[in-house]
Amino acid sequence: MPDKRISEDDVVAELRDGMTIGIGGWGSRRKPMSLVRAIARSSLRDLTIVSYGGPDVGLLCATGKVERVVYAFVSLDSIPLEPHFRVARQTGAVSTLELDEGMFLLGLQAAAWRVPFLPTRVGLGSDVVDRQPEIRTVVSPYDDGEELVAAPALRLDAALVHMHRGDAGGNGQYLNVDPYFDDLFCMAADRRFMSVEQVQETEDLRGNGPLQTLKINRLMTDGIVEAPFGAHFTECVPDYPRDEAFQKEYAGSAKSADAWVAWRTKYLDCGGHDEYRKVVGL
Amino acid sequence: MSSASGLVTRAEYCVIAVAECFRGDGEILANPIGTIPMIGGRLARASFEPDLVMTDGEATFVTGPYPVGPTDVVKVVEAWNPYRSMFDVVWSGRRHVMMGASQIDRFGNQNFAFVGSWDQPKAQLLGFRGAPGNTIQNTTSYWVPNHSPKVFVTKVDVVSGVGYDRAAALGPEASRFHEIRRVVTNLGVLDFDTPDHTMRLRSTHPGVTVDEIVAATGFDLVVPEDVGVTRDPSPDELELIQETIDPHDLRGQEVPTP
Numbered sequence: 001m002p003d004k005r006i007s008e009d010d011v012v013a014e015l016r017d018g019m020t021i022g023i024g025g026w027g028s029r030r031k032p033m034s035l036v037r038a039i040a041r042s043s044l045r046d047l048t049i050v051s052y053g054g055p056d057v058g059l060l061c062a063t064g065k066v067e068r069v070v071y072a073f074v075s076l077d078s079i080p081l082e083p084h085f086r087v088a089r090q091t092g093a094v095s096t097l098e099l100d101e102g103m104f105l106l107g108l109q110a111a112a113w114r115v116p117f118l119p120t121r122v123g124l125g126s127d128v129v130d131r132q133p134e135i136r137t138v139v140s141p142y143d144d145g146e147e148l149v150a151a152p153a154l155r156l157d158a159a160l161v162h163m164h165r166g167d168a169g170g171n172g173q174y175l176n177v178d179p180y181f182d183d184l185f186c187m188a189a190d191r192r193f194m195s196v197e198q199v200q201e202t203e204d205l206r207g208n209g210p211l212q213t214l215k216i217n218r219l220m221t222d223g224i225v226e227a228p229f230g231a232h233f234t235e236c237v238p239d240y241p242r243d244e245a246f247q248k249e250y251a252g253s254a255k256s257a258d259a260w261v262a263w264r265t266k267y268l269d270c271g272g273h274d275e276y277r278k279v280v281g282l
Numbered sequence: 283m284s285s286a287s288g289l290v291t292r293a294e295y296c297v298i299a300v301a302e303c304f305r306g307d308g309e310i311l312a313n314p315i316g317t318i319p320m321i322g323g324r325l326a327r328a329s330f331e332p333d334l335v336m337t338d339g340e341a342t343f344v345t346g347p348y349p350v351g352p353t354d355v356v357k358v359v360e361a362w363n364p365y366r367s368m369f370d371v372v373w374s375g376r377r378h379v380m381m382g383a384s385q386i387d388r389f390g391n392q393n394f395a396f397v398g399s400w401d402q403p404k405a406q407l408l409g410f411r412g413a414p415g416n417t418i419q420n421t422t423s424y425w426v427p428n429h430s431p432k433v434f435v436t437k438v439d440v441v442s443g444v445g446y447d448r449a450a451a452l453g454p455e456a457s458r459f460h461e462i463r464r465v466v467t468n469l470g471v472l473d474f475d476t477p478d479h480t481m482r483l484r485s486t487h488p489g490v491t492v493d494e495i496v497a498a499t500g501f502d503l504v505v506p507e508d509v510g511v512t513r514d515p516s517p518d519e520l521e522l523i524q525e526t527i528d529p530h531d532l533r534g535q536e537v538p539t540p
Contacts, residue, residue, distance in 0.1 A: 026365060071409055072409055072410055072411055072412070073408055073409040073410075073411050074409065075408070080408070081406070081407065081408070085406065086405075086406040089396070089402070089403055089406035090402065090403060090404070090405070090406055091402070092401055092402035095401065098395065098409065098410050099410065100410050100411075100412060100413070100414040100415045101365075101369075101410075101411055101412045101415070102369045102372065102373070102412060102415040103414070103415070105366065105369060120373075120415075121373075121415075121418050121419060121456065121459070122373070122414055122415035122418060122419065123414045123415070123418075124414075124418050124444070124452055124456050125414075125417075125418060125441070125444035125448040125449055125451070125452050125456070125457075125460075126410070126413070126414035126417070126418075126441050126442060126443070126444050126448075127395075127440050127441040127442070128410055128414050128442075129414075130441070131400065131440075144455065146455050146456065147452075147456065177340060177341035177342065177362075177364065178340070178341040178364040178365055179364060179366070180364075180365060180366075181365070181366065
């Protein structure tokens with residue numbers, strides 16, 4: 001088994017301007033925030049971000065990394081609308097591909113299975129199809145002849161996900177109630193990077209939870225980053241809940257340029273994940 | 283406390299109107315989103331629609347009734363339903379969702395994605411979320427706590443949820459699972475039981491006049507000659523609402539007594 005352990009900076013070194021990057025998790029839940037912050041601090045630009053969006057999208061928009069967002073929602077859950085993403089949209093700073101949540105799943109699945117699209121009824125009659133020429137329809141070749149939406153494959157240059165546990169070979173395990181779509185993000189991507197709360201010996205993973213929790217296998221990953229509190233401030237139960245007070249402070253930083261500079265100086269410019277943990281007190 | 287005492291609040295009429303949306307649904311996933319929708323859905327299951335399946339809002343189906351908001355009541359899990367499985371439920375049609383609407387037109391086209399232009403909206407809202415798939419794949423109702431001409435508009439800025447005119451234009455195959463059943467608001471109940479599926483006033487909540495609703499609607503609403511009145515809760519239903527499902531009166535915070 002190979003040893004795929006790397007650092008956040010190693011991951012950033014694998015990325016290039018203009019790449020399409022998929023980010024796992026859901027809303028403000030189990031987001032690979034230490035990797036996201038590493039990108040936010042880098043010189044990368046013009047990225048397309050594909051995400052069931054939360055503060056990952058907002059933070060990368062606020063730091064000017066994003067050209068396009070492929071999304072169905074961007075939410076902080078307890079704060080329904082992501083304020084930095086709203087600013088980016090309302091100032092026209094980013095373009096978007098608007099998708100239905102389920103169409104997004106089909107796009108990842110199509111990319112993972114290496115087909116150009118998957119057929120669905122989802123999107124018919126809505127402006128997702130009617131006002132976005134890049135989303136097209138297909139006619140069933142069978143006797144029904146039904147016209148369906150061809151949900152386009154969401155092929156990713158890179159995927160970033162955060163799991164609870166993993167091993168040096170790049171197997172990963174989730175311990176909360178929902179795997180989200182992290183395995184699909186990995187399978188849809190050319191380069192796959194997973195942060196974990198803790199790297200363990202392979203034989204110790206099985207004891208953490210039922211067999212089904214071993215959702216990410218090492219065929220799906222190229223690099224693993226050990227990042228305790230790597231999802232902070234998003235939810236990563238059972239290891240830690242969402243840091244609501246911190247999230248409120250983050251959301252407040254979208255209110256003015258001064259507030260953003262102050263937040264950025266304190267929590268981003270402080271340095272890498274170890275420094276961040278010290279500043280936050282994790 | 284009985285209805286005859288005159289102590290039924292506007293919010294409680296809203297709850298009853300929501301619950302009635304799910305009447306006859308049987309063993310499907312009732313998926314009301316929002317405070318009063320959740321109270322209404324749980325009331326329906328606790329009273330006249332006992333086979334309904336409901337989520338905890340995250341990754342499980344739970345039995346009930348249990349209170350809305352923070353609670354010590356232990357929820358009994360009956361099944362695992364992570365986000366990925368939710369699409370299986372939606373796309374197989376075994377669900378009736380009640381969503382919100384920032385804008386809705388007379389055919390039931392709904393918008394909660396954003397307001398203004400596509401490239402630079404005046405207000406970015408939720409995004410399309412699951413609205414396109416919900417409306418084309420399973421039964422949908424809407425909850426509007428602030429019935430006004432800003433919500434009930436002649437034309438929505440963006441169509442996230444598909445209305446009857448657009449569904450009809452798709453043809454009978456593509457639209458065969460489309461149903462917008464009701465729109466429940468703080469003032470009354472609307473449906474689409476008209477020959478061309480344009481929105482119709484079904485009932486007014488007690489204390490609200492037809493004229494008030496017409497004035498609060500930004501398009502020509504179909505008003506039948508004998509508009510109904512939203513029914514009273516039974517004493518048992520009122521007790522379920524007040525004691526079991528919403529003991530902290532979150533409903534009254536969402537729809538205050540006028």
